[in-house]
Amino acid sequence: MVKNLLERIESRLHRVMDPELPFLTVMELGMIRGIALVNNTAVIQLTPTYTGCPATDAIKEDLQNAAEEIHPNVQIELVMTPAWTTDWISDETRSKMAQNGVAPPEGQSADKAFLLGDERIVPCPRCKTNKTKLVSPFGSTACKAHFTCLECLEPFDHFKCI
Numbered sequence: 001m002v003k004n005l006l007e008r009i010e011s012r013l014h015r016v017m018d019p020e021l022p023f024l025t026v027m028e029l030g031m032i033r034g035i036a037l038v039n040n041t042a043v044i045q046l047t048p049t050y051t052g053c054p055a056t057d058a059i060k061e062d063l064q065n066a067a068e069e070i071h072p073n074v075q076i077e078l079v080m081t082p083a084w085t086t087d088w089i090s091d092e093t094r095s096k097m098a099q100n101g102v103a104p105p106e107g108q109s110a111d112k113a114f115l116l117g118d119e120r121i122v123p124c125p126r127c128k129t130n131k132t133k134l135v136s137p138f139g140s141t142a143c144k145a146h147f148t149c150l151e152c153l154e155p156f157d158h159f160k161c162i
């Protein structure tokens with residue numbers, strides 16, 4: 001009975017999209033750490049992509065609303081340790097990002113260097129050239145940097161959250 005309820009909540013959460021990357025679910029981004037039933041309250045553990053990410057509140061609300069469709073008592077618990085890392089993004093999800101014109105993060109240390117302002121090479125998600133140029137460290141949202149490809153001249157976003 002309990003297992004069944006948690007499974008239904010989980011499958012509903014699989015349909016909650018990330019507001020910053022609307023072609024990916026929060027599950028695909030590895031942000032859900034666990035779902036448990038505690039005193040008849042469904043407790044969903046959420047690890048945001050980074051502390052202070054402006055999308056966190058929107059994600060919390062979306063998860064709350066989605067889970068409430070299944071169970072009336074829902075609590076979203078923020079889990080900050082261990083911190084979310086781009087390592088939790090699966091290869092399948094990375095290729096989905098590339099297909100949608102967002103250069104996926106390559107690794108935690110690389111992204112940290114980037115956030116510290118070091119120059120880095122981000123290959124174009126369309127033509128794969130390394131000849132790209134950083135246009136703005138902030139793209140359409142705070143979690144993305146905006147690049148332009150110097151080969152195919154297409155602009156693209158790079159997901160840089162750590």
Ligand SMILES: [Zn+2]
Binds near residue numbers: 129151152154
């Ligand atoms: Zn290109």
